[in-house]
Amino acid sequence: MAVITKRKRQYVEAIVAKVCDRCGLHAESARDWPSVEFNEFLTIRWTAGYGSLLTDGDTYQADFCQKCTQEMIHPYARVAEKGFSWNPSNATLEEIFPGLRKKRGD
Numbered sequence: 001m002a003v004i005t006k007r008k009r010q011y012v013e014a015i016v017a018k019v020c021d022r023c024g025l026h027a028e029s030a031r032d033w034p035s036v037e038f039n040e041f042l043t044i045r046w047t048a049g050y051g052s053l054l055t056d057g058d059t060y061q062a063d064f065c066q067k068c069t070q071e072m073i074h075p076y077a078r079v080a081e082k083g084f085s086w087n088p089s090n091a092t093l094e095e096i097f098p099g100l101r102k103k104r105g106d
């Protein structure tokens with residue numbers, strides 16, 4: 001089987017900044033890479049259904065910075081999956097890479 005290639009000019013649309021809908025915080029993706037503020041934004045998007053208190057069929061979206069998420073959402077949220085409860089800077093290599101010892105034959 002042969003592979004046929006062709007050069008194509010493509011345009012890629014990327015999110016380069018986010019603005020908090022509550023406090024107006026502006027976070028750019030590339031300015032302070034890795035941008036914690038940019039990466040920790042919460043985006044909520046939903047469509048109201050029949051019988052909703054909102055307008056039936058309208059799709060809503062909101063973006064919140066991590067500080068606003070902590071203040072508004074976190075008090076009502078539960079932990080669905082446990083994250084890192086240990087401090088990675090104090091972890092051993094075996095804790096970070098469990099298969100490391102076996103691969104090295106130790």
Ligand SMILES: [Zn+2]
Pocket residue numbers: 020021022023024025064065066067068069
């Ligand atoms: Zn905010």
